[in-house]
Amino acid sequence: MSHGSIIKIPFGPQHPALKEPVNFLFEVDGETVVNVKPRIGYNHRGIEKAFELRTYTRNIYLAERICGICSDAHTTCYTQAIEELLGVEAPLRARYIRVIIAELERIQSHALWLGLVAHEIGFDTLFMYIWRDRETILDIFEMISGNRIHYAMNTIGGVRRDIHAAMMPKIKKGLDLMEKRVKYYLDVVQTEQTILKRATGVGILKPKDAVDLCAVGPILRASGIKNDVRADDPYAAYNEIPFNVITCDGCDILSRIMVRLEEMLEGVEIARHALDSMPEGVIRVRVPMKVPQGEVVSRVEAPRGELIHYAKSNGTTKPERYKVRSPTLGNIPALCKMLLGGYVADIPIVLAGIDPCFACMDRMAFIDTKKNRKWVLTMPQLRRKYKRKCMQK
Amino acid sequence: MEKENEIVEMLKEFLKENFVKANIPNRRRIFVHIKKDALKDTVKYLVKDLQFKHLSTITGVDLGKKIEVIYHLAYKGSIELSLRLTVSKKNPSVSTITHLIPGAVLYEREVHELLGVNFEGHPDLSPLILPEEWPEGVYPLRKEHELAYLKEITSKKSKREKRN
Known part of the structure; x- marks a missing residue:
């Protein structure tokens, strides 16, 4: 449902723990994200x-x-x-x-x-x-x-x-x-x-979008595309070790969790085989x-x-x-796609879903461009906001 | 190496006079040098007909008088083809490929910002990486900029921040 006014939300940029701190400018209509503009490089070290x-x-x-x-x-x-x-x-x-x-x-x-x-x-x-x-x-x-x-x-x-x-x-x-x-x-x-x-059906990335936006790694594999450098372009001793490339076709956060967990199991097997x-x-x-x-x-x-x-x-x-x-840069266009059409309350989990080293934000400033109001939400406040939302459901 | 040779032959046939040279240094690695104007058609051919759907990244290299732009494309995640072309340093400009590969959007902006290559037709070439107060026309990855000079820019910036 349209609320008639688009609100711009600058997001980030300072995340002390991140390799690539990210700033996003979100345009939201009510609770729905309608546009995303990334700005990276706050920790560009040359x-x-x-x-x-x-x-x-x-x-x-x-x-x-x-x-x-x-x-x-x-x-x-x-x-x-x-x-x-x-x-x-x-x-x-x-x-x-x-x-x-x-x-x-x-x-x-x-x-x-x-x-x-x-x-x-x-x-x-x-x-x-x-x-x-x-x-x-x-x-x-x-x-x-x-x-x-x-x-x-x-x-x-x-x-x-x-x-x-x-x-x-x-x-x-x-x-x-x-x-x-x-x-x-x-x-x-x-x-x-x-x-x-919380994770089913959130942050959808369709297989075609994943390929077009050149997504990489577990994000790509969680959209059902079987692509892994270890198998496709083997390096080190990967050509001598049998292993499976894990994929999942749910295209959402749950699939990304499943792919990574299965990859951990596969990693255990690979390490065991290599040790022996x-x-x-x-x-x-x-x-x-x-x-x-x-x-x-x-x-x-x-x-x-x-x-x-x-x-x-x-x-x-x-x-x-x-x-x-680095893989995080490769996944940012795909991340923007996942956030589009989603709820404001889903931003933290979708952002965390691509694993941008440490996906957490310090604070967010909400600006209502029409009324020229500005207020800041901290991460815990934002979490409470969506928790309330979940309870209402 | 058969597949690699086959790809090079097909590209040679497709490009005709726009083909400059190609080499296959290793398994699953191809370097192809093309003329600048053939970029759009070549990328379209690679994506649509030869299944090079994944763009790994775009690299810019300062060659002195010229700037080289290298597009690293992957075939089913396996063969990595580096498509290169050169642009003059005075007017470094090349057409965008974002309409063919939407994933190129940030890579083009990165090369634009760090080496000053203008990607014609790119939807948004606003600053992406460097600080907001970075002077216009200073492209840090160009060879003429010594580290001392770049340090001066950043130290001026931090002094200003301290004053504020």
Whole structure:
């Protein structure tokens, strides 16, 4: 029902925890979103320029710091790009270790996301449970690398640390625990009314729109499109490990939850398989400082979707041009589409649904352009607003 | 590599005199250099006939006197084709592909803002990434801008903010 006046809502932009803080300008008619304009870059750090000014070795550390949650995806993408330019290949054992780390990272990243989604829909008990379980994976990372988040495992020509036989029992125990818990959560999200009511039919992205808007990762797969860089364009040791590409055709938030949970289970299987079939041998080869002239496109399936790096070298120790496109940027046009026609109260959950690293907003200012009024809603107030709405239903 | 060769041959036949060169550096990687004016038709052909429906991103590279624009398109998520063309630095302008691939909308804005390439026919080329007070005509990823100069711009900005 039209209320006759379009209200503009600036949304964001400051989200201290986000990799890419986002500002949206929403135009709403009553409770319905009729237009969305994104404005990104509030945390633009000029990393692409910084890549051109540092040596290839120092750039590993820079790539690690593009993202806090999927740091390993970026270094994998970076190191395999430079390896291709150098014409070297990482040893097989190193590539298996990359797979193990990537899958553990996917499990912890999806767990983090699911916790946030639970929090957004006001189901804080689930949030606490999931984040407790996520600690298992972070502890494994700490044992392997000494760090919980920035593991700094990759280097040009291989990996920096080995996974020793003594670590195997703890990793496998952790994976068993995660499997048990994820299966339990799969049961919970399919039976618990709090989640079903909040996530079914919300944030619809039709398969055609998903393809046209170039969506990536779990968002694309939750719209029924079977696309995964690990399977389509295998890197590291993914061509030697059997796994399934998970899809779901619900096109809504529930499908995105299901896809990610199933991917966690698949990740457990991949990590187990890699641990068992990992060959003996060296974990890195030494590479020269200077990289010959050339260019390369490198792709990785990060937890949030397709990550693509482009590198151009000029024969010196520093790259000529380095381009990074993170999955979140790829999903923003699709996100705008999902928000269109939805309710204001659905904004937090739909935004969280694409997993833009940490999808949370500090505050929102509502401006009524006709009456020239302005007021601000905090996140808890907004949550209460939609909770009331749900109760009325 | 058969599929990759086949795609290059089909493109060669389609583009005729607008084809500059192509190479296949690795499995599932193709680089094709085309003339600027053929962009719209080529992208249409790639999307509609060759099933390159996914645009991974658009990269801009400063080559000195020219700027290179590279469109990274994926075939069923697998083969990554990098379609490149060059525009002059004095008048960097190329037609938009947003009507063919709606997902290109933010990537074009990014290249426009960081390298100053004008995408003709783009619905909205307003600032996307750089701070609101960023001076017009300064494109940070162009080689002529030294880091010290860019730092000066940002430090001026923060000083102003402090004063306010």
